[in-house]
Amino acid sequence: MNYFKFLCVGIFFGIVLVKSEAVSWYRIYEMFRFQSFHMYGIISTAILSGILFLQISKKRHLKSLQGFEISVPKKENGFFRYLFGGIIFGLGWALVGACPGPMYILVGAGIYTMIIVILAALVGTLIYGAIKHKLPH
Amino acid sequence: MEYILNPWPWYITGPLIALVMAILLYFGKTFGMSSNLETMCSMAGAGKFFDFFKSDWKEKQWNLAVVIGAIIGGFIATFLLSNNSTITLNTKTIAELNTLGFKNAGNSLMPKEIFSVDALTSWQGFLILVIGGLLVGFGTRYAGGCTSGHAISGLSSFQKPSLIAVIGFFIGGLIMTNFILPYIF
Numbered sequence: 001m002n003y004f005k006f007l008c009v010g011i012f013f014g015i016v017l018v019k020s021e022a023v024s025w026y027r028i029y030e031m032f033r034f035q036s037f038h039m040y041g042i043i044s045t046a047i048l049s050g051i052l053f054l055q056i057s058k059k060r061h062l063k064s065l066q067g068f069e070i071s072v073p074k075k076e077n078g079f080f081r082y083l084f085g086g087i088i089f090g091l092g093w094a095l096v097g098a099c100p101g102p103m104y105i106l107v108g109a110g111i112y113t114m115i116i117v118i119l120a121a122l123v124g125t126l127i128y129g130a131i132k133h134k135l136p137h
Numbered sequence: 138m139e140y141i142l143n144p145w146p147w148y149i150t151g152p153l154i155a156l157v158m159a160i161l162l163y164f165g166k167t168f169g170m171s172s173n174l175e176t177m178c179s180m181a182g183a184g185k186f187f188d189f190f191k192s193d194w195k196e197k198q199w200n201l202a203v204v205i206g207a208i209i210g211g212f213i214a215t216f217l218l219s220n221n222s223t224i225t226l227n228t229k230t231i232a233e234l235n236t237l238g239f240k241n242a243g244n245s246l247m248p249k250e251i252f253s254v255d256a257l258t259s260w261q262g263f264l265i266l267v268i269g270g271l272l273v274g275f276g277t278r279y280a281g282g283c284t285s286g287h288a289i290s291g292l293s294s295f296q297k298p299s300l301i302a303v304i305g306f307f308i309g310g311l312i313m314t315n316f317i318l319p320y321i322f
């Protein structure tokens with residue numbers, strides 16, 4: 001079962017995000033009102049641990065299962081797409097309190113109305129694909 | 138067992154999120170949850186209409202396995218590994234939300250005022266979910282990533298595009314929470 005390991009990663013991810021409360025609309029609200037350190041703590045320790053892991057794997061030349069050196073692929077250069085795309089995503093994130101990972105996790109957590117958010121997000125993705133060539137990147 | 142059932146502190150969960158990224162990199166993949174929306178569009182045949190979705194989605198099926206896992210993980214954490222403790226929000230936040238019309242803030246993961254089936258029956262409630270979803274789907278693809286792809290993967294590998302995107306996330310989030318939400322509710 002090639003996909004089984006990815007299923008397990010997803011299960012672990014879902015458990016961690018619920019137990020951290022990072023999937024909660026309230027925690028996102030609180031973060032954007034600067035009324036709690038909770039979310040900033042999660043994000044900053046995640047980034048710091050990520051830096052540590054990537055630096056160690058660079059120094060030790062750690063390899064993936066396929067035998068390639070571990071690294072995060074480079075993002076394309078650009079400015080407008082990151083700023084405007086980022087702002088648009090931020091507006092949605094703060095409105096429904098969920099980004100693309102938590103959307104699914106919340107369905108499992110019994111918030112079935114999230115299915116509407118997921119369907120709308122698919123339509124949003126489709127709209128981007130349709131008008132991509134007209135947007136500044 | 139008490140430690141498992143109570144909410145987990147940020148200094149435990151932050152590193153565990155980085156561990157998810159590390160495991161996916163070890164498997165030869167990247168940590169970016171919004172890609173699955175693109176994969177689903179490609180699977181549904183959007184490539185027939187828009188070139189953007191012309192891709193070999195079979196190569197990306199693994200991220201749907203992560204999605205299914207995430208749903209199962211959400212279920213396990215909520216129904217098997219929780220003790221229904223409330224979210225310890227700032228008392229200021231609770232008072233503020235109360236004046237906006239959100240009762241019992243923190244008693245559940247999500248406010249009933251937006252996410253209950255009852256809220257959905259009003260056109261306003263329905264529109265909030267639809268518009269929120271559209272913004273998330275469109276924005277993440279335009280920016281080429283979300284919290285996982287840019288904030289975690291991108292920033293921990295020191296990429297400038299991700300820094301711009303994360304600044305964008307915060308501009309958008311701050312505008313919504315501070316200037317738009319008070320008018321909606």
